[in-house]
Every structure is written in C-alpha cells, then in structure tokens.
Amino acid sequence: MKFFVSCGKGLEYLLADELVALGCARATAAIAGVNVEGTLQDAQRAVLWSRLASRILWPIAEFDCADEHALYAGAAAIDWQAHLSPAHTLAIDAHVSGSGITHARYAAQRVKDAIVDTLRASTGQRPDVDVEAPDVRINLVVRKARAILSIDLAGGPMHRRGWRRAQGEAPLKENVAAAVLLRGGWPQAHADGGDLLDPMCGSGTLLIEGALMAADVAPGLRRHGDAPPTRWHGFDAGAWRGLRVEAIEREARGLAALRPCLHGRDLDPHAIRAARENARVAGVETAIAFEVGDIAALPPMANAHGVVACNPPYDARLAADPALYRALGDALKASAPGWRASLLCGDFELARATGLRAQKRYQVFNGPIECSLIVCDPIAPPQRDAAVARELPEGARMVANRLRKNLDKLARWRQQEQVACFRAYDADIPEYACAVDAYTTLAGDTWLHVQEYAAPADIPEATTRKRLNDLLLAVREVFAVPRERVAVKTRSTGKGGSKYGHFDHRGEFLLVEEGAAKLQVNLFDYLDTGLFLDHRPLRARMALESRGRHFLNLFCYTGVATVQAAVQGAAQTTSVDLSATYLEWLADNLRENGIGGTRHRIAQADALKWLEADHGAYDVVFCDPPTFSNSKRADDFDVQRDHVRLLRAAVARLAPGGVLYFSNNFRRFRLDEAAIAAFAQVEDISASTIPPDFARNPRIHRAWRIVAR
Numbered sequence: 001m002k003f004f005v006s007c008g009k010g011l012e013y014l015l016a017d018e019l020v021a022l023g024c025a026r027a028t029a030a031i032a033g034v035n036v037e038g039t040l041q042d043a044q045r046a047v048l049w050s051r052l053a054s055r056i057l058w059p060i061a062e063f064d065c066a067d068e069h070a071l072y073a074g075a076a077a078i079d080w081q082a083h084l085s086p087a088h089t090l091a092i093d094a095h096v097s098g099s100g101i102t103h104a105r106y107a108a109q110r111v112k113d114a115i116v117d118t119l120r121a122s123t124g125q126r127p128d129v130d131v132e133a134p135d136v137r138i139n140l141v142v143r144k145a146r147a148i149l150s151i152d153l154a155g156g157p158m159h160r161r162g163w164r165r166a167q168g169e170a171p172l173k174e175n176v177a178a179a180v181l182l183r184g185g186w187p188q189a190h191a192d193g194g195d196l197l198d199p200m201c202g203s204g205t206l207l208i209e210g211a212l213m214a215a216d217v218a219p220g221l222r223r224h225g226d227a228p229p230t231r232w233h234g235f236d237a238g239a240w241r242g243l244r245v246e247a248i249e250r251e252a253r254g255l256a257a258l259r260p261c262l263h264g265r266d267l268d269p270h271a272i273r274a275a276r277e278n279a280r281v282a283g284v285e286t287a288i289a290f291e292v293g294d295i296a297a298l299p300p301m302a303n304a305h306g307v308v309a310c311n312p313p314y315d316a317r318l319a320a321d322p323a324l325y326r327a328l329g330d331a332l333k334a335s336a337p338g339w340r341a342s343l344l345c346g347d348f349e350l351a352r353a354t355g356l357r358a359q360k361r362y363q364v365f366n367g368p369i370e371c372s373l374i375v376c377d378p379i380a381p382p383q384r385d386a387a388v389a390r391e392l393p394e395g396a397r398m399v400a401n402r403l404r405k406n407l408d409k410l411a412r413w414r415q416q417e418q419v420a421c422f423r424a425y426d427a428d429i430p431e432y433a434c435a436v437d438a439y440t441t442l443a444g445d446t447w448l449h450v451q452e453y454a455a456p457a458d459i460p461e462a463t464t465r466k467r468l469n470d471l472l473l474a475v476r477e478v479f480a481v482p483r484e485r486v487a488v489k490t491r492s493t494g495k496g497g498s499k500y501g502h503f504d505h506r507g508e509f510l511l512v513e514e515g516a517a518k519l520q521v522n523l524f525d526y527l528d529t530g531l532f533l534d535h536r537p538l539r540a541r542m543a544l545e546s547r548g549r550h551f552l553n554l555f556c557y558t559g560v561a562t563v564q565a566a567v568q569g570a571a572q573t574t575s576v577d578l579s580a581t582y583l584e585w586l587a588d589n590l591r592e593n594g595i596g597g598t599r600h601r602i603a604q605a606d607a608l609k610w611l612e613a614d615h616g617a618y619d620v621v622f623c624d625p626p627t628f629s630n631s632k633r634a635d636d637f638d639v640q641r642d643h644v645r646l647l648r649a650a651v652a653r654l655a656p657g658g659v660l661y662f663s664n665n666f667r668r669f670r671l672d673e674a675a676i677a678a679f680a681q682v683e684d685i686s687a688s689t690i691p692p693d694f695a696r697n698p699r700i701h702r703a704w705r706i707v708a709r
Contacts, residue, residue: 003043004150006033006055009596010364010373011179013584015052022046028604029580029587031596041239047154047229048220048243051178051213054158057139057150058234065147067100068110074147075114083151083233086125088135090115093152096142097598111140111149135231143598154220155229161212162222163282166203166274172311174219176344176366177209183362183375184307184342190214190261195306197336199295199328201264204275204288206309211262211284215254218247255283261306262288265298295324298331306339308332308379311366314346322353329354337380348372348511352443357381359508361520363591370594377507381484392473395432395466399474402428403436407478413692420513421521423533423693425475427453432471437533438479439521441510448475449523451489487523511592515540517567518592519560520585530558530585534700535624535663538689542620542661543568549619550574554607554650559586561622566595574601574618576610578629606635608646617655623647627666639664644675651680651708660706663689667699680706 005027007015012029019027022045024038033054036043040058047056060083063074084090094108101107112129115138120126137152159175181187186196196210212219221244223229228240262284266272269292279285312328314320325345332341333356344364345351351358351372358374365371392400403425414422425436433453440446450472455464468490476486509520514536521529542551543564549572551565556575559582566573577583583602590600603610607625625646629637639646643662650660660680676682683705687698694700 001037001039001058003036003038003059004030004033004057005036005046005050005053006057007052008032008054008173008176008179008365008367009370010362010591011052011175012587013580014179014182015050018050018052019046022049029584030602031587031598031600040234040236041243043153044236044240045243047158048218048240048247050158051182051209051219052175053154054175055139056153056158058153059148059150060234061147061149063147064145065100065142066145068106071101071107071142071147072110072114075111075149076118078114078118078149080115080118081122084115084119084127084136084231085233086119086123086127088231089128089130089133090136090138091129091131091134092138092140094140094142096140098142098144100145101142107140107142111138137230151230151232151234153230153232153235155224158220158223160223161209161219161282162225163208163278164203164205165277165281171203172205172344173366174205174209176364177205177309177311178213178219179364180206180309180311180342180344180373181210181213181307183360183373184309184340185377186210186307186309186342187213189305189307189340192305193303194339195261195263195301195303197263197265197301197306197308197339198310199265199298199308199331199335200310200312201266201275201290202268202271202311204264204278204290206311207262207264207275207288208279208282208284210309211258211279211287212282214261215251215258215284215287217251217254217283221247221251258284258287260287260289261303263301264288264290265293265295266290267292267294295327295331298335300334301336301339304338306336308336308339308341308343310341311344312346312350314350314369314371320346320350322350325350325353326355329356332356333380338378340375340377341379342373342375345372345374348442359506361509361511362588375507392477393470395470396473396477399425399429399432399471400478403474403478410693418513418515419536419693421531421533422691426694426696428696432467434468434471436471436475437529439510439512439523439529441512442518443511445485445510446479446481447485447487447510447523448479448481449487449489449529450475489527509588514560515543515564515567517560517563518589519563520558520588520592528557531560532557534691534694535561535689536691538622538661538663538703539564541689542622543570545659546570546573546620550617550655552576552616552618552621552653554611554621554623555625556586556622557582557624559583559589559602562586562600563589563593563595565620566590566600567593570620572599572601574603574616576603576605576607578604578606580604608637608642608649609635611646611649611653614653616653617658618653619655619658621650621654621658621660622663623650623660624663627664627669639666640669643669644672647676647706648679651706654708658708661685661703662706663701663703665701669702671702671704676706678709680708682706 016027026037092108094104116126139150159173356376360375362373364373420440427433435451437449506524546565547569551570553562553575562575689703
C-alpha cells in the first residue's frame, strides 16, 4: 500500500531514511514529505517511532475533483460507516491548489457536509466536529483536479511529544530539533561516549529530544497516553498495543542506561526553570545538567568528544544580533574545538556571523521560518601553515607562469559576466596534465579542484607523481590558498587499467553562485563537483527561454539547469534522474534559492523509461545523458546506440513551439542525422555553448538544438 508522510521542508531525505529503517518497503522524498510503500502496521509503527514526521496519511479514496460539486459527490460516494460511527467526532484538514477549488476552509466544509449527510442518511445520526481533539482526523488534498482523502493516523501534529509543560517565546519544534541532532551525528556520538551541549538551550527542546533519542524512547509514546491515536475503524488496535508494549520495554531499558552526558546553559533563569520542568516530565532530568550562564563564560568541556546542538535566537523576521552569533562561534572554538557542531541559524548571513567553517549547509523550516542549518566538524580545525614555499622547482614555476597568464586573459570576461567558478588551467603544458577549476564561495573563499588526466603508459609513475606535486605547488602559490582548500583527484592504476583512486569523505559542501542562482558544490567526495562548468552558457540560454514556460531536465544530475530555469521564472520544472543522491542535492539547491511547491517536480526514475511512459508537454527540454550506464536499477544505456530512441521520445513530448537541447561529452559520438531527420530538425550549436575558460578544449561537449518537424 502507498501512503504519504509529511514533514517540514528540508527534512525529506532524513525522513525517507528513517522510514526505511523502521521497516517500510520503499520511501521516496517529495516536497515537504515522503511517498511510502508499506503495510498499515508499518505506518502505525512510524506513528509511534518517527522523530521527523509531521503527519502520517493513509489514503482511503481518490477521485476527479474539478469543482466543489465533484468534491461533495466524491466524498459522499465513500462508505463512511467503514471508517467512523456517528458517535465519533471528526475534523477535516484541507489543502487545495488550482482554479477549481480555491478556499481550503470551504473545501473542508464540503467534505464534512458529505460525511454528515451520508451517515445521517444511513444511520439517522450525525457525527460532531471537534477541531482540537477529534476521534478521527481526515486530510484532504486537492491538486490538479484530483482529490485525495486520507486518515491522519497520528490524529494530529507529530512534533508534539507530550512532555512540554513550559516553553520560551520561540520554541523549536521537536521534529526539527531531531533533524538538527541527526545532522550533527548525535546518536553515533552518544554511542561513542560523547556528550551533548546546548549553550543557548531555552526551554530545553534540543537537549530533551537528544536525551530521549539516546535512551531509545519512542517519540509518540506519551503523545496520547494509553489511548490509540485515532478511533478510525481501520486502525489495527491489537498491533498498536503490541507496538506500545515493545516501546515501553525499550524505554525502561534505555532510561536505566542513560548516562548524565547532556549540558544545557542559558542566560535567562526563567528559560532554565522551564527546561528543568520539561526534562522532569520527560523523565530525563537526571541526564541533563542545566545552569544559568552567559555564552561568553562557557567553560571548557571535560569530554574531548561530543556534539554542540544549538538554535541561537532570532525572531520571525530573522532579526538577530550578529555579534551574539560571533560570540557563540568564539565560545565554541574555545570550549569544544574538537567537537562537532550542528547550529540552526536564522539565515545564511547569521550562520556566517558565527565565524565557523561549515562543512555542510541545509535549508530547514522551523514552522514557517526558513533557517540555515550548518554542520561544522570539527568546530575549530587545527591551524595549518598556509604559506607556500616561494622557491618553486623549475616545473612548478613554469606552471605558475601559465596560470597567471590564463588568469590575466580571463579577468575581463570574469568581471563582466560575474563568473565565480571557472576553469583556470586545462593541461596547457602537456607534461603537467591536469584540469584546475577555481570556486569562489559566497563567503569569499577560493577553493581549487584539481583533476589529474591519465598519463601515457610509458611515463614512469615517479615522474607523473613529481609533475603532479609541482603543479600543486604552483596552484597554491598563484591562488594563495592553504592545502586544505585544494581537492585533488588522482588516478591510480588498478585491475582493468587506469582509474581514479579513493575520494575523501568530508561531507563538505560549499555555497557558490552562478548568475542569480546559489548552488552547492562538493569538491572532495565525488568524481564530479555537482556543477559542470562547461555548460554555463547553455544553462543561461535555456533559463531565459524557460521564462513562464515548462522546463524538463532529463538525466538532471544535481539539477543546476533546473535551478537556473526556476530562478529565471520558469512556470514549472520537471527533473528526472535515477540517483537519490543527486536528487537530494537538487532539492537542496532548490531550497537554497527559496524554490519549492508542486510547480517544481522531482522524479527518481530511469530517464528513458520515464520519458516513454510520460504524457506531459514541455516547452524547453534539456537532455544531457551519460555516455554509458549499467545501473542495476535500470536498463543498460549507451548514448551512441540509444540516442535516436531517446531523442524520438523527447521530441514527442515537446509542446507546440517547444525546443529540445541535446548534449553529451562522448568524444567519439556521431549523431545519426538521417534517422533523426524523419521526426525533427537539428542544428549543431556546440561552438556557441563553449565558454572562454574552455576554449582550449572545445570538444568538452557537443550540443544540438532540436525541434519537431
């Protein structure tokens, strides 16, 4: 059975992983939720154990819904006696979009009318409405003239754990607190003997959630007491009782073993009193040491290992004192330099004000407020000597001179086009065969990405190693960057020939700009960085053509072209890729730019199969397939063999006047113009899509503009 689990924006991929860990067969991230495949017992287990979910919605009916008459008729056609009795109270939560039905409250009223009328006609009695604590809570979604009615299995918001008795002015939602702790790696840190610190703890949400997480306490155990979360007739009460018995046993064992390893501090004594009361109700007061104190006086942490989780103050307007954030960063560097920090800040500028270097940044919503979650590991990296020896070897001097010449040549173009990420060197000197790309972050730091090309087989390994070292000396000299800001992808010879060696696993994402778009790149963990620099002009061209239109991105990778189109005003975007990692990256990129909602669809699928099954119409289509793919989850793909089939399917999906841009980087690729001529007109636009920084390598990709005949 398929059901839907909603969550705050920014938590989708964490939630998908959690649901799979809880036993669901499949969980696919969507916008503000996860589409799940599993049993009713899986859904009920998630009601009890999910720390991240907001609602768990079990569908009972789906029907066409062009207007309010169709909504009433569809709801009235349901056998409501199978779901509730007239003695039950009910509530309807409605979410609508589109032109047919525009008022959520009116839509909820019409569904309520249908339920009441149906039960009165069949039983002579009618149920009452209780919007606060209904016996059965029903969820309605109307989108694209389709209505889905679902039972809210949790009976209400799941961030409520049942322990909160007092709260500050701006309480953090418990499921968002769980996300902060999970992104900070708290469960593993606790298992490894680490401590947890919140130096601005307020009413204690992060610490209490962290203690319950460490003690293996089910977050839904206290939400409804001994009563089931819903009185829906389809609810499996026996299975629920079994789940609760198991959870109670786990709670007893976990609380007994919980060590006093959590530390809370706040300048406001009223907040500390509230935190202590909440911890007492939650049953974890002995594990948390609370104290009143200024952040500036934060003492050194006794444990060498741990996690700082903190939600520094800001209001609904994201107003906050940057000096306070700076004081927080300085205090953490002094108190817990080797710890990991997960800080939920008001926005990117406030996060920067901490002065801490974030390895990963996420956009997370605390209710309606969009925040920036940064993860720093460690808080204060060991200082390294950034100076590079000035007496360069002869080879390094030669590379340095060429780099300076290239930078001078590209300077005016970079300034005019506001290019922050570019190729600075591309095997300009054949003996020093590397590509060097420079990335300047929004914080103003320059990072370098160096990829070694395969050397001829007759060149000794010692020679290639020395040349690479000389090149690295040169790039650090010219760009004046420390070693830790240079990502190096080297090739090692193994069975089957030359291949790239091991990558780092730093989890360090940088935020850069291309045009008006903010983008996340990762220079260390993958072969590619998440941003194909050579496609910069083509992305700009497609983005402008997509204004007010529907943009389709096939084999979308991290979705940079999608983000550019959306930023430039695309009415809709659809992005397709098989990789969950890339699609999560795309979702992060969209959030970085404040882009969300149902107008921007993400599909995890084999792009060719998806295209042949789809019936949509698209104005601008971008298709940049891999040369080969032999994923276990899809049919083998070969761009030379399969490109005619692919292009035929893509052209069939073009709206009237639509255009397809096809690109690939297979050097031996030959477009089958004769076969394609039967259904499309093709123009080779490769030359116009190669930017100045790739002028030395004009075959980096080929590109065609294709329209239907």
